[in-house]
Amino acid sequence: MMKNNADVVIIGAGINGCALAYELSKRGKDVIVLDRRHIAAGATGRCGAGIRQQWSTKENAILAKKSVEIFENLSNELNYDIGFRQGGYLIAIHDENDMQQAKKNVEMQKSIGLDVRIIDADEIKEIVPILEPKGMEAIGATFCPTDGHADPFKTAYGYAMAAIKQGARFYKFTEVKKIRVKDNEIKSVVTDRGEIKTGVVVNAAGAWSKQVAKMAGIELPNKPVRKEALVTEPIKRIFDAMVISFRHGIYFSQMEEGQILGGIPSPEEKTGYHTEPTFSFLQRMAYMLGKYAPVLKSINVMRQWTGYYDVTPDALPILGKTSIEGFIQCNGFSGHGFMISPMVARLLAQLINDEKLDLPIERLSINRFKGKVFKEKSVVG
Ligand SMILES: Cc1cc2nc3c(=O)[nH]c(=O)nc-3n(C[C@H](O)[C@H](O)[C@H](O)COP(=O)(O)OP(=O)(O)OC[C@H]3O[C@@H](n4cnc5c(N)ncnc54)[C@H](O)[C@@H]3O)c2cc1C
The missing domain is CATH 3.30.9.10 (D-Amino Acid Oxidase, subunit A, domain 2)
Structure with missing residues (x-):
């Protein structure tokens, strides 16, 4: 039986959904992760496994550097070997x-x-x-x-298993069909297996984030x-x-x-x-x-x-709050959502838990597309 309420519902069990579930459950939040397929079924399980800190924008470089600091100890922290190595x-x-x-x-x-x-x-x-x-x-x-690699499957599963130990629930083969919003606030998530009441929904649906955002009336450029x-x-x-x-x-x-x-x-x-x-x-x-x-x-x-x-106009991710209260974005990772996931998850968990953030993320909010955007130059393809 699926639980019908949670503090936070995360849509997408890729590396970002799994890492965030870990960081939130560590903070005592009651978390449900939904995926219409399974863990790492999206870009995460198809990724090149690379972890690079050499970026042209400070935003990407800092997120990657802080993530490497987390990756260096992540196998210990999760009690699971994620295959991290630093070959440059x-x-x-x-x-x-x-x-x-x-x-x-x-x-x-x-x-x-x-x-x-x-x-x-x-x-x-x-x-x-x-x-x-x-x-x-x-x-x-x-x-x-200090750039390097880790195994994306093992990292996602490592995070997910540690999150489950901390009380998070993962519902696989469960597709989100609707997000109910009333008076500009998130009320619930409707899936093909039932409805879950919640005040916070995280859109970590990778290349399908645009459709998920639309369910709450938000337009993404991804x-x-x-x-x-x-x-x-x-x-x-x-x-x-x-x-x-x-x-x-x-x-x-x-x-x-x-x-x-x-x-x-x-x-x-x-x-x-x-x-x-x-x-x-x-x-x-x-x-x-x-x-x-x-x-x-x-x-x-x-x-x-x-x-x-999941490409954005400036090849930077879309993170944080939207005009809908409780609707958090965690997407638009373009070609580098694996390498920055540890720090992204930590920052979004701090945001959702009303803590002081280790780094400011306002510049990565969806609002930046209202002005001129500066594109990340160090991308392949
Ligand atoms: C070929 C390739 C090589 C790459 N190489 C690298 C690399 O070397 N280093 C790096 O950092 N990044 C790399 N990337 C990018 C990286 O893989 C992604 O940025 C990252 O995996 C995104 O993770 P995510 O958790 O945000 O999304 P995803 O892993 O895509 O997960 C999203 C999940 O959402 C689920 N979902 C979608 N819609 C719904 C719905 N309505 N209801 C329920 N569930 C839903 C999907 O089933 C999916 O499992 C590469 C990508 C590709 C394709």
Whole structure:
């Protein structure tokens, strides 16, 4: 039997819904998480597992840095190994224009205390020996050794299990159909299994957040965009860093078990709910991977898949309150909702629990779209 009331109802059991359920239940809140499928069924279970603090906007960089501080101890905190490791992110610099932007980024990143530096082509090869700087068309790179990876499935499940121990309830295969609002306040959530009375609803529905927001009469600018990724056969462990290029859109790294996991924007990439994988993605990825690391030219691809980015006009998330009392946004994560989830969850739990926030989040509220928006530049695709 489904419980019919809660302090907070979270819609979506992706990494953000699970992490928030943990932070809220830790604070004694009675929490229900609803998902029409299961834990990590959305973008979370399809993600590249990367955790990067090297961003061009201070908002993303601080959220990621604070999240890394949480990730560093998260396996202990959740009593569950989330597979966190810090092999760094190596971001290609292709020409003088890139170099100018990289210098600006590094200056800002250093100002918030990040250990990051610009390296030359020789050092690229020292850090990832299989890379070919000429093939990459790289004159250098930025490198941050505390960037890294964690397992998105294990992280989401780790958070969910810890939340359940603290009293949170997860109802899977339960779809939210309506949000009841009266006198501008949240009253309840109607699902295909019954109604739950609550004063607080969190919209953590990933690429479906726009539809969920509409249920409460709120318009979000988010768009779902299909992204593709692949994983190869496992090979001997060769490198630890994630390699990325904003110009070529490619990212790849070697997983714990030896596989290469990566992606690149497909020539057929489109907005909307399209799940079909494309051959042109495979071709482009194979071509670019071969240029970056010629030794990987003959590696076998085991699997490719698709998922959605929940993209906002400035590639920054939408967090916090709306004009409807009790309706909280936790979406619009574009391509980086996994890496910032620990800090996002902490901040939203503080907001919902009327605590002082560790960081201000007003600049990430939905109200920012009324004015001029400044787009995050450090995005792939
Ligand atoms: C190919 C790819 C690679 C990526 N690589 C990275 C990376 O390296 N690092 C990184 O940080 N991020 C990456 N991302 C982005 C990251 O995966 C997402 O930003 C993050 O997982 C979003 O998590 P979420 O919890 O907000 O949403 P989701 O994981 O999408 O979860 C939303 C959930 O809401 C549920 N839902 C929707 N509507 C309803 C409804 N009406 N009722 C009930 N439930 C509903 C869905 O079933 C889903 O489970 C990548 C994404 C993709 C697709």
